[in-house]
Amino acid sequence: MDKLDLKKLAKELNLSPSSVSRALRDSHEVSRETKERVKALAAKWGFQPNPHASSLRQNKSKTIAVIIPEIQNNFFSQVLNGVEEIAKEKKYHVLIYLTHEDAERENEILNLLRNGRVDGIMISVSNTTIEYDHLEACRASGMPLVFFDRILEEVKVPRITSDDEEASFRATELLIKRGAKKIAFLSLSDSLSICKRRYAGYARALNKHQLTSYQKTVECDAVDSSNREKIHALLAGEERPDAIFAAVEKLAVNTYEVCKELELKIPSKLKVISFSNLSAAALFDPPLSTIIQPSYEIGKKATDVLFKLIEKKVLLPNDKRVALSSTIVERKSTSK
Amino acid sequence: MDKLDLKKLAKELNLSPSSVSRALRDSHEVSRETKERVKALAAKWGFQPNPHASSLRQNKSKTIAVIIPEIQNNFFSQVLNGVEEIAKEKKYHVLIYLTHEDAERENEILNLLRNGRVDGIMISVSNTTIEYDHLEACRASGMPLVFFDRILEEVKVPRITSDDEEASFRATELLIKRGAKKIAFLSLSDSLSICKRRYAGYARALNKHQLTSYQKTVECDAVDSSNREKIHALLAGEERPDAIFAAVEKLAVNTYEVCKELELKIPSKLKVISFSNLSAAALFDPPLSTIIQPSYEIGKKATDVLFKLIEKKVLLPNDKRVALSSTIVERKSTSK
DNA sequence: CTGTTAGCGCGTTCAA
């Protein structure tokens, strides 16, 4: 069983390679009969055209890249589900790259993708990304590029996010309604778009309710142990908050861990709400109130827009800047 | 800024394309000086060889495929972390495919991968996979192939798993030691390798402790709602078990949900233990005892072995059949 | 509708 190629099929069928090629790709300029003969033999032999030859010739790879900070995160894995769904429909392949929240690695990955390996790129930037030359260069080169969730304002490409500011505002108001007066904000990075927007919503709610006398942010990072220390310091120190707004899921988990350690009761001593797509949040002790992002839809929409770019379709105004609605699910961690 | 290629570099440097090609790939048959000149310009211009041309010529893609049932699963996303780690070292790219537990889709994906798109494949089979022609054909074609976690006995390729039988035995003994007498087993599919092995460990423990008079299996699937119904029927019916062994994480979550609904107290009325790689299991109400698989290590080892296959290195006996140890973490859900 | 020709960009001959 040697290597198959178009020529061998062509010889067997007494056709030229180009006809076989056309038939396999459903060209209109080939007879139905020929198409059927070709497809029958191709199926019988299990033949598929060599994708590299095809990519080289057509100058497209039928592949997209998804770059995310980490995979062990429900939000991103749900996004990937949406991406895969659309890619499958388009018969595209999906390459995945992890930055591990490292801007340098992110830069390297973008470099790897500069020479035609993929037809388009979707990225959620790392929390250490401040310089944006690599992304701007990518955009400028004409590579279809889309941001999702974590964006860079400076780089003018479509951005598919959720309504972070508004959802955060509502979540903070919920804490206030339940009696919180000193609400601390746990952030992943001051420079990260989602954290900025989430902070803005939090701050707006404090302003509205004249609770700005206590306005404290703890900037965390990707390392659980140091996050726990910072949260520990916050909760064991003077001027302890009576509520916590966690900008990302892992910080809520860290908060719960510290509360266990300190035997600080949630929600009586501390209310907690967090962005989270963890379905098991309802099983926590106590059940965690969450702001749930429409992750699957973000993945689908971002991929959709990416394909519009790839296919050089015109983008509608609401393709360029999409903010899908999050859902707040109140549970016991925020009750009075 | 038009397309770069070897020729343009060559012209600029007054070299032939072949010398440039050689220099970039660190061939020994090119002078150090030339190498440096070439690399300097390549770096300056941000040049990278077209991967499709290169793949076509060399007949290798520098890409591997990972096929998993679902991504929204801590085990698989941790595995991917390990895969990415090794692939990065090898300067390989990673394509990801989801079967959504559908054997037909699995078959299609394997077909997509038959003609050189990837140099190797890692797969954890779907829970509906019974026929194995597609995998056997893949193996027979010479494609490097490795199973991880969920395997098919019949297909003779390396398999990297965890010590399911032994870990399940120990977990079941733990339930027994804590007083359980009627232990039910929640399975994802009777035909799935991991479930068979986990069941075997469970059954062996029951045998050893002469508790076989109650030996009940509930076969679940990928749909949460129907799983909850089945578990509900089990827990609300006659001959309720006093403990549950969940073969996979999601079934433990479903069990907790049903217990909440039925107001059935864990662990006093029902003890629960489960395979799970969810770090937040410690925050559950009550904290869930878990059997933690070495997912990251499985990902690394499987990728490692896959690269040995790709590089045609000899496999050591303990590359062909690896069973890494799981860890049991006892928490409140199994206490007396 | 089908065949012929040429070339995508690279890496490997083989010759110098």
Next chain:
DNA sequence: TTGAACGCGCTAACAG
């Protein structure tokens, strides 16, 4: 150590 020539497998352009 370098260059010239060829071909990987496919498909676009052109011709019939």
